[in-house]
Amino acid sequence: MESSSLGSESTEVFPEGPKGFSKKKVSTHVKSVNGTRNRTAKEKTKKGEKAYKVRNGSQRYPFSVSVQRKGTHYATGALIDKKWVLTVAGEFYNVLYSVRESIKFFRVRLGTVNCKKGGVLLPIKGVEIHPAYSYKKPTYDVALLRLAVSADYSEALKPIPLTRIKGKVLSAKFLATYWPRLIVRGQVLPSSAQERVQPNSMRVSTQKMIPWSWCQSLMSTLNQTLDESSLCLDPIMSHHSLCLPDAGAPVTADDGLWGITSGWTSDNCLGNPSPTIFTRVSSPVVRAWLDSQLTSL
Incomplete structure (x- = not known):
């Protein structure tokens, strides 16, 4: 349709x-x-x-991603490609525009329903925020996280x-x-x-x-x-x-x-x-x- x-x-x-x-x-x-x-x-x-x-049964939602900052769950996202996670823009706005934040603090955990263990933990290479997004506004609140390493697909990890x-x-x-x-x-x-x-x-x-x-x-x-x-x-x-x-x-x-x-x-x-x-x-x-x-x- x-x-x-x-x-x-x-x-x-x-x-x-x-x-x-x-x-x-x-x-x-x-x-x-x-x-x-x-x-x-x-x-x-x-x-x-x-x-x-x-x-259990992470294969039911193999696209779900826990985005973590310094080992703590920070935001959720969805794997849509081997190197891309789609997530929210507002939580990453300061990562791009604040000298106090850095992408090196962030990792993504994929392929598990437990955000503390299991699956794989991958570093993030960059953040792309939708150009129409305005900080603290509800519309176009999406961002792409570029993974530093391509995700290897499996039954528990799929886009x-x-x-x-x-x-x-x-x-x-x-x-x-x-x-x-x-x-x-x-x-x-x-x-x-x-x-x-x-x-x-x-x-x-x-x-x-x-x-x-x-x-x-x-x-x-x-x-x-x-x-x-x-x-x-x-x-x-x-x-x-x-x-x-x-x-x-x-x-x-x-x-x-x-x-x-x-x-x-x-x-x-x-x-x-x-x-x-x-x-x-x-x-x-x-x-x-x-x-x-x-x-x-």
Whole structure:
């Protein structure tokens, strides 16, 4: 179901999950402004679906990458090529523009569901941030990490294809894979934080999409604009500390990678939790940038 530009088609998206996850079709419960239903910005986001931890079977999510700084999980990413990991831009902005940061502090662990052991640990050679990204903004929040050594593929370590679906999405459930961050913006999370429950185990969550028109209205009340390259998810409250989305988490469906979650939150998210924003890889502006980087070597 492919189109020449965003917005020319409508579709529903369903993830292909692990055993026990239903692939039941999601009903089309939201229409456009000339359809049957249009939610308002006053409606609060619903509580996200419960996350669960992965204890084994890394071959189910062989693309998931733990990006680490000085041996501590820093952000999540997705392997999309032997030498490229797609992740969040905001967490690496200072790596490029601050003299206090250096790429030599970073490594990526691939091919394991435990961010502390197993798999392979590879150094990073460079960072490429999407040119349209603005620091501390939710849109175009994607970056590419260039590995210093090519990844050797195996059953537990494989890249994920990028979705080619470009049309409007009426309703969707996605899968997100990630490891909880214990240090955010230089601050250590308290011992009571939900993230401290088995923090080394990769987590997988099913997340519902917030209709784009509704999310656009919601973002406008927060003095933010929502670009067509972005989609929105209900925040998962039961397994996350407030206002701390898992930056860089791959958002996937049965046809591949749909996007990367942003680390952005609104200023008043403690009182009114922000939607989780993710950058859509099939957006023409994002896909053109990705293609140019992947073919540059």
